[in-house]
Amino acid sequence: MNWRSRKLFVYLQLQLKNAFLFVPKIFLIFVIFSGLLFGIGIYGNQILSENSSVEELSIAVVFPKKDYLSSMTFSFLNKMQSVRELLTFVPMEREEAFEHLKKEDVFAVIEIPDLFIEGILNGSNVPAKISLSEKHSLENILFRNLLDAGVSILGTAQAGIYAVDDILFSYQMFDSIPEMEEALNQIYLSFTLNRDTYFKSKKVGLTDHLSTIQFYGVSFCLLLILYSGMAIDNFFKENVSFEKSITREGILLFFSQIIKVISLTFCYWILLIPCFFISSFFPDIRIHLPHLSISFYFLLFPFLFSVISFFYLLHEISQKSNNYILLLCALSTIFLFCSGGIIPKQFLPSSIQKLGLFLPSSFWLNYLKKIILHTTTLPILFSCLMLGSCFFILALFLHSFSNHK
């Protein structure tokens, strides 16, 4: 091992030791904020459990001129108990309907084609055109899912009826066709109205395939890790004189800083292993982490690297310890809120939802969700490393700029 490599190796060892010296402070922050975040989690869970926030869905229906049959059918649908609980069909002119859709007063516009009901009766089935709102509210999600359920079940019913028709034709049982169609229509109609059957296999939720506990578990962990950055305010605080001295020794700024970031990442990573190891013995926790395995731990490393690089960037932006803590606290909370980690994003105004898409917290939440669901792919892993690298390079640039100044 040459002189420079030996120096780098000793520096790595010392920085690892330096990082592990922060463990008690990190642990203390974990304990303090666990209580706080646990409270937020429980409150959020209550919000999700309450149905009072779901409004009745208004759907604009545009009828062709003088199509009394269609208008009678929708007026009949409006009176049905199961429909009335969720939807109200409001007849409107086309321009008026789209204006309301734009203002988000209605969730969808259904444009009924000519001879719509006749088409259903004679089997030609001319489709109605449905335009949906761009808004990603809870009501909208419900309506989309209801529509998908309807289309899916109707399609299956029709395929079933046509298949039996074909069989009866091929066996020349022409007399049985009307009787069979009647029977199948009855069966399918009863089945269609029973939405439970559809939603047994298809999940409608605000938490993207995660259970509420998993969803808040992810937000909880992310916010806790972000807040724990407060404990390491001194870690990146560098003595300029020391930095210049180690540059003389052949350790360039890039190496000295990447060693620091990796050392701290490793320290966090090691800290998380016993946490997961202990949690795997508790069935209540284990049930929410069904894919807990060795790969789970390895996938956490790129995530931690990007978070630590983010800390480094904030440190370089703020320069002073107090400013760093303030900036970290404010940004962590705001970022997580805008990314839908505290309150599901569907409840947030659309402008905040759009802003959230560009925040690193959205990426981290998504990454952690994918780890839990075991759907992480190589490009996502690579993106996570790229995000961390971008933060690091930006921080390094600011670091060298401030040193130069």
Add this chain to the structure above:
Amino acid sequence: MMNDFSTLISAEHISKKYGHKEILSDISFCIARGECIGILGKNGCGKSTLLNILSGTLSPSSGKFFYQEQNLFQYPKLFSRYIGYVPQENPLMENLSVFDNLRFWYAGTGKNLKEELTQGILEKFGFYHYLKYPVSKLSGGMKRRLSIACALAKNPPILLLDEPGASLDFSCKEDIKNYLSFYLSCGGTILLTSHEEGEIKLCNRTFLLTERTLLPFSDEKEGNPFNKTLFLERIKENS
């Protein structure tokens, strides 16, 4: 400037500019082995810049700096081998222990370092009982001692010190003076900047850095490296 046999280091026409602003201009001098040279000057005259250049932490705009026959600006890796540097601000890792800091700068293994701390040049610093202390808990004087010890950990033939006794109490200054005397007695060569009379008295020769250039300053008639009256007169003349 030709290097004669006794010359250990020599600087030739060193200049430093920041943009259009010239900080140092045409600095040249020679130092023989075992000499102690002091650089005097007003605050902000460029003493630290000069030492940063001579230690390899800052590049000059022009000039040459020889260690024996090797131009160190051409071989920057040699700086850390031949020159120990104690900047004004202590170059220490504050969160880590005294031993960790020494270990980083020491050239040998951890085991050899412990031997050095009990028998070698580092023994003089008396760190043996403080090895596990975090640097952040040390006093200013101890930190300064540690900085000097770190610079000497590789046993370099030349030691550059930027105001080694600044803002330290009398006893610390005396201790530091004693370490430097011991280093000189071991054959070391020192180049220091200082405003402390006690430290300057260690020097064989002094230079005055004024108007961006280095002028010989020692009161050769009296053999006194620091004549306060002469110093003030020269400063007045040049300002």
